[in-house]
Amino acid sequence: MTEITYLQAIVIAVLQGVSELFPISSLGHSVLVPALLGGSWSELVAHSSSIKTTPYLAYLVALHIATALALIWFYRRDWIKIVAGFFTSLGKRKAESVDERLAWLLVVGTIPVGLVGFVMEHKISAIFSNPLAASVFLFINGLILLVAEVLVRRSKEHKTYVRRQLKNLSYGDGAVIGFFQIFALLAGISRSGITLVGGLWRGLSHEDALRFTFLLATPVIFAAGVLELPKLVGPAGASIHGQVIVGMIVAGLTAYASIRFLTRYFQTRTLTPFAIYCLVVGGLCIIRFA
Numbered sequence: 001m002t003e004i005t006y007l008q009a010i011v012i013a014v015l016q017g018v019s020e021l022f023p024i025s026s027l028g029h030s031v032l033v034p035a036l037l038g039g040s041w042s043e044l045v046a047h048s049s050s051i052k053t054t055p056y057l058a059y060l061v062a063l064h065i066a067t068a069l070a071l072i073w074f075y076r077r078d079w080i081k082i083v084a085g086f087f088t089s090l091g092k093r094k095a096e097s098v099d100e101r102l103a104w105l106l107v108v109g110t111i112p113v114g115l116v117g118f119v120m121e122h123k124i125s126a127i128f129s130n131p132l133a134a135s136v137f138l139f140i141n142g143l144i145l146l147v148a149e150v151l152v153r154r155s156k157e158h159k160t161y162v163r164r165q166l167k168n169l170s171y172g173d174g175a176v177i178g179f180f181q182i183f184a185l186l187a188g189i190s191r192s193g194i195t196l197v198g199g200l201w202r203g204l205s206h207e208d209a210l211r212f213t214f215l216l217a218t219p220v221i222f223a224a225g226v227l228e229l230p231k232l233v234g235p236a237g238a239s240i241h242g243q244v245i246v247g248m249i250v251a252g253l254t255a256y257a258s259i260r261f262l263t264r265y266f267q268t269r270t271l272t273p274f275a276i277y278c279l280v281v282g283g284l285c286i287i288r289f290a
Contacts, residue, residue: 004059006243008040009243014254016063017254018258022274023141025141025193027186061232063247065248066251067252068225070251079218082103088100108175112175135286136188145197146271165204166212176201177195192217207266
């Protein structure tokens, strides 16, 4: 099995911290960047296609946990209120306050991707290390982001756009937005991007859609990491403990910086630059790996 060097560990950690939260697909970049760099880098992904548990896959598990911890820390005040609201609503058997409703919106929104991910995990992992597939899905991701922005702009121009606030979302809306996360199980489709599109479709502003996206992604990313912990503590992770420690620190700090940037960015801007990036990079990678 190909081992991970400290240089590779740091580069992949930075990549994870940025691409997991930016709407450009961390899974897609985790496949494409090593494949593009070639040599020992491409061997990381190549071995992942034939061996179920590898140091690279185990390492990615650790980085996902670090990203989730960064999200939890950034939204720690929100999570304290949400968790308290959840248990309060259980006691009352109804959700009345904003935090109580938000807690159940997150529960409802997490169910679709949780069920599909559990059932289809092995089928989805079969295309994990395919650079061409990741390239195609990254290009599709760009199309989705661009089309979403065009539709929002046109609806505003024709005055058919109905602006909604996060506190006014129905549980059906939460389920629909959560359902969008299922597509992010494919390498190249961004979890944050596709969920943001779902939020925009239900009438949320970019700022509110991003907040709901990050809150909704936190339990999914964290649970996916925890469930895959045996890969990290098993034989595949035995030789990369040092790289894991360094990588988790780097990924956590990078993810936190990414969250801070994006929460400010989407107060006034759109998904269009990210759409263009995915279209260009995805298109070039299709040519490269076709």
